[in-house]
Amino acid sequence: MSRPSRADAERxxxxxxxxxxxxxxxxGDEVQMAEVARAAGVxxxxxxxxxxxxxxxxxAVAEQRFAGILAFAEEQCLPQPDARRALGCLLTRGGEVHEEGRGLSGVIDATFGSTAPRGGAVGDALIAVGEELARRGRTDGSLRPDVTVADLYMAVGAVxxxxxxxxxxxxxxRDLTLDGLAAG
Structure with a gap:
């Protein structure tokens, strides 16, 4: 029996x-590996x-989810004209992702004790997005001068x-949080 090609294996x-x-x-958490195989046709x-x-x-599924959030943040949120709007965009996307995929969030939380990124390139890039938003917000005056990336990720986690x-x-x-993070 021949082995599948690399392209087939990746598909x-x-x-x-x-x-x-x-x-x-x-x-949610009731899904078993055999069910995944059947549904995937493998x-x-x-x-x-x-x-x-x-x-x-x-x-791997969590990493894929975080990569999607990162891509959305880079393509849709960061281009917003001020950091407060960009943060609102990110908070909204985070809320939508968790609302649409509550079962998946539960599986990730049950497996790792958190739904936060676990580091790696995508986790680091998401932190960099938060750092960029905090820096931009302090600079453009749309966020409080004392706002930190930790504050932003606390807000993301709460939403x-x-x-x-x-x-x-x-x-x-989300709206109340954005008001609380707004400058003066």
């Missing part, structure tokens, strides 16, 4: 990631070849938590 890997993300978003061995444990699969758990109106909280 299978991406299909498994896509299906896993959908299933986790729909059904054998369970293929899933385990790419993702030797469920934790590795969840980590995500409210959205993920459907606690109150996360959009109102």
């Amino acid at each position: 299978n890997r991406l299909k498994v990631l896509e299906v896993a993300q959908e299933l986790f978003a729909e059904r 054998g369970v061995g293929t899933v385990y070849r790419h993702f030797p444990t469920r934790q590795v699969l969840v980590e 995500a938590m409210l959205s993920r758990h459907a606690v109150g109106d996360w959009r109102r909280f």
